[in-house]
Amino acid sequence: LNFLRGATMENLEKQLVCPVCLELFSKPVVILPCQHNLCRKCANDIFQSANPLVQARGSSSTASSGARFRCPSCRHEVVLDRHGVYGLQRNLLVENILDIYRQQESSSRVNIKPGRRQQQQLLCEEHEEEKINIYCLSCETPTCSMCKVFGKHKDCDVAPLSSVYMRQKTDLSDGIAILVASNDHVQAVITQMEEICHTVEENGQRRREQLVARLDGLVGVLDERKQELVGLIGREQDDKLKRVRSLIRRHGDHLEAAVALVESALQSIEELHMPMFIQVGEVNSVARDSNMERPELGYENMSHFVIDTDDLADVLRNIDFSPGTCRGTTCGVGHDGEEDPEGDGEESELDLCSRV
Structure with missing residues (x-):
């Protein structure tokens, strides 16, 4: 009030x-x-x-x-x-x-001087009409002179209220200055860490793109090699099938000719004339010449088209970043704790290694 x-x-x-x-x-x-x-x-x-x-x-x-x-x-x-x-x-x-x-x-006992405002002093609650003009250092509270002489602060150490006021005001000003400087430092650190976060995001995105490109390249090499090996198997399969089917046609033609000749001989054997016996001799000649060409033993086997991918699978499973780019558990940080530079604005080559 x-x-x-x-x-x-x-x-x-x-x-x-x-x-x-x-x-x-x-x-x-x-x-x-x-x-x-x-x-x-x-x-x-x-x-x-x-x-x-x-x-x-x-x-x-x-x-x-x-x-x-x-x-x-x-x-x-x-x-x-x-x-x-x-x-x-x-x-x-x-x-x-x-x-x-x-x-x-x-x-209200307040004198107003022309042109300026005079500050009103507080009065002591225990001693009426006594202004609060000293500060009790022991109790850390403002008080009046009567409290020091006759009151509860007579055994306490006191100091002029103005000197304590100026000292505390100076201390508060110094504290504010220190707090402001500390806030500026904290803000600078926060700004620096925000920049680090931004740089980490950019570097991580760039490294992910490089890694995906390298692994996609490996997948492309595997797919190309797969097409080549599958083509080899297909060509050998076609060659073998072509040869065997050619032999089958030749044997089929020979068999048809032999069957026709047998039927003709059976009809002629009933004849008692001598020319028929000559034809029987021709049948024997055809029978002796019937050992035709055939594929060798194991010709159908294609077991030689076998590749061992166990070691290669282990290599692929153990693909990792090379020791030159990952030291310990932190990538991009050297033994001296300093971050490896990303280069002069250019994307560096992604180093990968495999351990079997």
């Missing part, structure tokens, strides 16, 4: 200060047509300086008639009558507020 009351009185004081002399309005207070207030004496001084030919109050009444007066607050121009500034209307409401304000300030 004391704080709110002090703030209200301070705002009221600002409204009661003359814009010319910067002091509280002095009676009588005049009000201009533009609704701005100022002291009558200040208004008369401004009027006299702006109109040097117009005499003071004892001059003729027509001398100031039609003279112009400019408001110091808003520069609004007012045409005065024959009474000059004394013809301006008094603001009785402001005068009454001034009287109430002075009475209130007098009762």
Whole structure:
């Protein structure tokens, strides 16, 4: 409540200060047509300086008639009558507020100096009318002189409140400066780590692309070699089938000719004529010549098309990054703890090795 009351009185004081002399309005207070207030004496001084030919109050009444007066607050121009500034209307409401304000300030024992604000001191709760002006170092609390002499702080170490105030204010300022510097350092570290995160993301993405490209290249080599080996098997299979089928056709033709010859001989053997026996001799000759060509033993076997991929599978399963790029458990970090450079903006070759 004391704080709110002090703030209200301070705002009221600002409204009661003359814009010319910067002091509280002095009676009588005049009000201009533009609704701005100022002291009558200040208004008369401004009027006299702006109109040097117009005499003071004892001059003729027509001398100031039609003279112009400019408001110091808003520069609004007012045409005065024959009474000059004394013809301006008094603001009785402001005068009454001034009287109430002075009475209130007098009762609260606060003296207001013109043009500045005087800080109000706190009073001791145990000793009325005693201002708190010392600081108990033992209890770490502000107190008054009576508490030190007769009160509960008589055996404590004390110091002037102003010196403790200045010391603590200096310590607080130093602490704020240290905290601000620490915050700046923390922010710099955070910024640096954010940049590291960004760099790690870029390097990781680049390494993943290189790894996928290398392994896709290996897959391409395997696929190409697979096509070649499958082609070898297919060609040998076709050659063997071609030869065997050719022999089958030759044997089939020979068999058909022999069957026809046998049928003809069987028909001729019934004949008692000698030429038929000559034909029988020809059949025997054909029978003796029937040992035709055939594939050698094991010709159908294709077991020689065998590849051993066990070692190659072990090699593929053990593909890893070479020791030159991975040291320990952290890739890209040397034995001295420094990060290996990624190169001068160019993508480095991905080093891979395999351990069997």
